[in-house]
Amino acid sequence: MSRGPHAWLLALVLAAAAAGFGEARAEPPAAGLDAHGQLQNPALQARFERIAKELRCLQCQNESIADSNADLARDLRRQVREMLVAGKSDDAIFSFMTDRYGEFVRFAPPLSPKTALIWGAPFFMLLLGAAVIYRVVRQRSRMPLDD
Amino acid sequence: MWKFLLPFAAFVALIVLFAFGLNPKRDIHALPSPLIGKPAPEFALSDVIDPSAVVSNAALKGQVYVVNVWGTWCAECRVEHEELLAISQQHVVPIIGIDWSVDHGPGEREKAKQWLERLGNPYTQVAFDQQGRTAIDFGVYAAPETFLVDGQGNVIFKHISGMTQEVWEKEFLPRIAAAGKGGA
Numbered sequence: 367m368s369r370g371p372h373a374w375l376l377a378l379v380l381a382a383a384a385a386g387f388g389e390a391r392a393e394p395p396a397a398g399l400d401a402h403g404q405l406q407n408p409a410l411q412a413r414f415e416r417i418a419k420e421l422r423c424l425q426c427q428n429e430s431i432a433d434s435n436a437d438l439a440r441d442l443r444r445q446v447r448e449m450l451v452a453g454k455s456d457d458a459i460f461s462f463m464t465d466r467y468g469e470f471v472r473f474a475p476p477l478s479p480k481t482a483l484i485w486g487a488p489f490f491m492l493l494l495g496a497a498v499i500y501r502v503v504r505q506r507s508r509m510p511l512d513d
Numbered sequence: 514m515w516k517f518l519l520p521f522a523a524f525v526a527l528i529v530l531f532a533f534g535l536n537p538k539r540d541i542h543a544l545p546s547p548l549i550g551k552p553a554p555e556f557a558l559s560d561v562i563d564p565s566a567v568v569s570n571a572a573l574k575g576q577v578y579v580v581n582v583w584g585t586w587c588a589e590c591r592v593e594h595e596e597l598l599a600i601s602q603q604h605v606v607p608i609i610g611i612d613w614s615v616d617h618g619p620g621e622r623e624k625a626k627q628w629l630e631r632l633g634n635p636y637t638q639v640a641f642d643q644q645g646r647t648a649i650d651f652g653v654y655a656a657p658e659t660f661l662v663d664g665q666g667n668v669i670f671k672h673i674s675g676m677t678q679e680v681w682e683k684e685f686l687p688r689i690a691a692a693g694k695g696g697a
Contacts, residue, residue: 424654466652
């Protein structure tokens, strides 16, 4: 009884994985790529891995395009590799993405007036907490020690 | 005084935050498009139905038109199709379809052809985006997505997920009227 759903799930996962591999193989080897689809230049490959981890897969939203198996993530990885091979800078690649998908495509958006709240909130909360503790401690230290 | 005012202010702030954050009408997955107000990405792709013909939006300069990105692999696109057919019968503006092939294979073109023959064709022209590059240029991440382009060639509106008569009447028609009818 309980084995049924699990077997189905396993079959589904395997099928999805197989489909994923099939697609990866169908991807034609682009210029500057080795047989495993990695960039031949190790420095470029290192940059590729860092950039791909920095970009959100918008189809799944909580994965980076480095981790995601989604079709769009695969296409965006291709885009990043091609731009690296073409000698584009990291900034150029990030602005290519944000021009099309918006700031949300980046996991760590750059500091700007719009994002100041996100970046500033933790520090603000820390200061607020410090102020509260300061006040409470000062008030208590003025109280008579009667307990 | 502050002892009561501060918690009350915090309470009000929370209510406002929740009113925005928990509004069921707000789709948290719908992202604002950075393309709004910017020139529509240019494309020149082969026609799904006649591979020797080119579908290009440069040819549509000066006209108001709609771009609908879809694919036969996309369930929501199937749902949307009937609505698009009804909308296309009003002949308001040209509707350009972009058939987004996610597997980059040529099979999607054949499937799209069959789809249009079987279900009817709401599109003025359908482009075949085999490499998915035009979809990337338009910042598409969840087909179907529908864009409205004005006579200056700028994107003025984007709708994510299936088109409906209601969206068409509420969001598209007023903007088309304001942009000046481009003729269909």
